[in-house]
Amino acid sequence: MISLPSNVATTWPLGSLSPQAASSRQTETAKDRPRNERILYCPLLVYRASTGSRDQAGAPAPSLPNHRSVSLRYNIACEQCVSKGRRTPPAERPSRPPGSHGLFANSVPKARRNVREQQALSSTSEGRDPRPSSRPLRLCLAGSGGGHVRQILDLEPAWSAYDYFFVTEDTALGHSLSAQHRTHFVPHYAAGQARMHGVFTMLRGAVQNFFRSAAIMLKERPDVVVSTGAGAVFFAVLWGRLLGAHVVVVESFARFDGPSLFGRLAAPLAHDVVVQSKALASYYPKAKVFDPLRLLDGPRPDKQQLLFATVGATLPFDRLVSSVAELKAAGEIPHDLVVQTGVGGLKPDGLGAVETMPFQDIQDLLVKADVVVCHGGTGSLITALRQGCHVIAMPRLSSLGEHYDDHQSEITEAFAARGLVQLARNADELRTALAATQTREPRRATTEPAELIAFLKSVFETRAAKTGRG
Template identity: 55%
Template sequence: MRIALVASGGGHVRQLLDLEPLWTGTDYFFITEDTALTRDIATRHRSFFVPHVALGQARLGKPFSMLKAAVQSVWQSWKIMWRERPDAVITTGAGSSYFPVIFGRLLGAKIILIDSFARFSGPSAFARIAGPLAHIRVAQSDEAGRNWPGAQVFDPFRRLETPRPNKEPLVFATVGATLPFDRLVKLVDRAKRKGLLPENVLMQTGQPLDFPVDPEIDLRETLPFNEVKAVLARADIVVCHGGTGSIITALQQGCRVIAVPRSYTRGEHYDNHQWEIAQAFADRGLLTMVGDDDDIEGAIAKARATEPVCATLEPEELIAELRSLMVTWDGREAA
């Protein structure tokens, strides 16, 4: 089968990478956004980039930017899908995935919609809108499945009993792959200036900064994904935004995680789903969360006093189910 792997350029596309045993060895390609992570993916896998589109852009006062990107995405997505003609589309959302999914369905592809692991309590906006187009709907928590009619549930979250890697006196701070996040940068800078982070601090900022930070902080605009994983293997503390990809990748390496979720009311994201993500992980005792009070000092103290946890996503059951379905679909086509 020819498979289109469709997702936006941050944590969503990382979840497609977790499904590699499913699509490796097939005639596959990625449709995603142009980010540091996806540029790294493109060096190893055939990939097409489409513009970043999100309904929340209009909520943040950028309706014309959203419309311009949407028009470009419609045209580019149609060209890709018409030329490639995939037999199946596997998508984890979000906005930039709408049009490839629509055109895939119009061209006869089977649609597998896996809602983001970030959605613990119910389906995402993408899942609600694109769900009627999907042949298979997958939720990744019991509660989300109960609130999304017709969804199958596969919860991939697993705590790891493996020993924590040996750590160095290193703090890694990251704003993620898709949007700038000056508040996180300033909180880490404040902590460093106060002497609360005596370790070496490496910070990925996503873009050039227009304000000064402590000169002892090693600043990088972007980092390739393989380099991020190497840093996480050494880092004791990670300060990150509330994206599932950043959190899970840090937990896989046994890092003490401090999450600073982006806030919709502060104009940092299109909605408050990162608060839901961070709170859910905090409730499980997996990380320390910085709330509305921006108490980075308290979060650092709490993280240092907490036993670090190793955890990961293991989607083997989902992979087995989807592989069985795809074999059936392929057999029907061959017949």
């Protein structure tokens, strides 16, 4: 038998071999050993043997064979290693705390893992989840530019009480967000880029996004990920799930009749799926349905003779800008005019246009504007309807290379059917819609996500209770 230092106590936990049984099996191999007899060894002794160091009493460490043969032949461990939860048998092994069982759970530094293991042992005996409560519950709020991240802002009563951070795209709205909240930017990419800009452009953006998302999630290690889509934050959702976070996927408000590509890809990763249209329930059988659209009563605010044309936060939209410029040049727009064109968008001569605007400046303009001409993004539509503007929506069309798909046509048609907006696909239809604003009474609407907020609060509270984090 191998002689151990006197100050190192040996243990034979339940299910392991006794010294006598171990000595009779010195010649067995790993293949011979039954599966339910887990190998147990002392890394501390192995390390000391390999380095020739001395034990705590000052005596030379025993000359041990390599740790593999020690574990096979003698199945020994010191009390210190057992107390840290190293290779304890299944019957005695504490359950791994939430967040430490993902694919990359062992990527945390060794010192932090040791602390986590010690806390796991001590807390399991108290009947609560062993995850340390050294910090509050941390939330990842992931939404790409435009309406996706704006909906997360509408859910602020649910997440504001916790430690949170945003993952979004590097847009004007994203920078406005970063001025008030901890925000990480990821590169823009979407599957539809392959059609518009080529496969290699899409793949380059996807690879950059993948590694950037990994760096963010490994640094932050959220307990819960809430995402409203779209493609640019898919990898944040994926990494969050791999790292053990509870994932909530909220299907886009822009989807009334069919699921988005993001929803189809992210739903299998989610613990909870939320849809905002009853028609989508058939695509997500286990989803919770919360329709937030509400009509507002009462008179609209006083307005100025101002027309605000906006293409949204993500992509240029030259067809909208050129239609507005054509009617303005023909004298058919008597209003004062403010045009936001998007980065790199068309800037017609004589038209005072800006590429981007801070979110708060846009909000201030909407309070004053009588007419808003915008693309079919949900963020632009809802913020304009909330302020009682005449809204004329021009949806981007994939056939013209203006977007990755035709979801804007879907949502603008649904809004038009409810009498909330007018549709215009070219300058002639825009001229007709502008004339109708003289006699048409605008309708106000907003999103009222009270039910969704209540649901998210319950998810966060349950997760906080399980992890011991408030």
